[in-house]
Amino acid sequence: MKQPSKRRRGVILTLQGWEKFRDAKTQVEFDENAGDSFSLEELSDRTHLALHTISRILARLEPVDKSSLQFAFAAFNLELCKEDYTRPSPPSGDLEIRRTNPQYDWQEAPDVSVFFGRSEELLQLRQWILEERCRLVGLLGIGGIGKSTLAVKLGQQIQSEFEVMVWRSLLNAPPVEEQLTNILQFLLWALRKEMVVPESFDGKLSKLMECLQSNRCLLILDNVETILSGGQAGQCRPGYEGYGQLLKRLGEVPHISCVLFTSREKPREIIPLEGDRTEVRSLPLKGLNSTEGQQLFQQKGQFTGTEREWQELIEHYAGNPLALKMVAAGTQELFNGKIAPVLEYVKQGILLA
Ligand SMILES: Nc1ncnc2c1ncn2[C@@H]1O[C@H](COP(=O)(O)OP(=O)(O)O)[C@@H](O)[C@H]1O
């Protein structure tokens, strides 16, 4: 007969305690281990704690003795303070805990409090991601068309359907291994898994797939074009081929998560994977319509123009919100908000944006 499990006394690290420990550990790894993460064995040697105690401490899910935490901290010249540990929340299903404490990491994502239109696109994307369970979805379009903005808006709308949400931008072209480590560190922490990031690229990739298979995660990768070569073929830049492998894996291997990415061009890896009946899709983004374009202008002040003038101006810029914002600012500044003279310039090919 199954015995009801005994109530275990003990403590776990708070987020603050965990961060303190992680930072000290990273520093020592940097100083003494050429920047490589310590393995569980190395941590066990260093702290004189059993392997399973170390992994429990790092996972923050099951309690350990307070003295174990003190040992672990002392091994990195840290003192354990009251704010660094807590009693774990009362037992309830793991999934339940995750559902009620979803973890979202928006990092440097842009503010989208001013937002117009896009209801069709939002509906389509929700359909793909929530109903049809697509695992890899691309938002494609030229610069300024509104990819990042739409990705944030969508992410905010649907994040509660996921256990974890991570937003990362590739704008500064981070090496793929660095980016994977960074994503894994957050995912492992948020999913309360053992905080051990594999050293090899393949190991990292497999670990990420494992997370995406075991838990429903939403990963948003913005500015994917940064790591593409810029030609028409959608190839990765030299040195960034790992991202190609990453995208291929994300689209090819079944998992229960969704990876949404934005890019100016379609990465070649997803072309053979795409289709109505596969879980890989991409949505080409068009510009805003005349009404939405006018709403965007209105954010910059008062404007005067006939309906036809508005339409002509917005069509000229193909509804590109970034271009329209710049023209709106110029119209306000140079023409006191009058559309007609701006159109004259535009027609002569003298552009304001
Ligand atoms: N639907 C929208 N409503 C209001 N402003 C928008 C919208 N889409 C984009 N913008 C604005 O246009 C600019 C460019 O959008 P962004 O999402 O950065 O484009 P992309 O990522 O395609 O280069 C931003 O300043 C953004 O605030």
Ligand SMILES: [Mg+2]
């Ligand atoms: Mg963008």
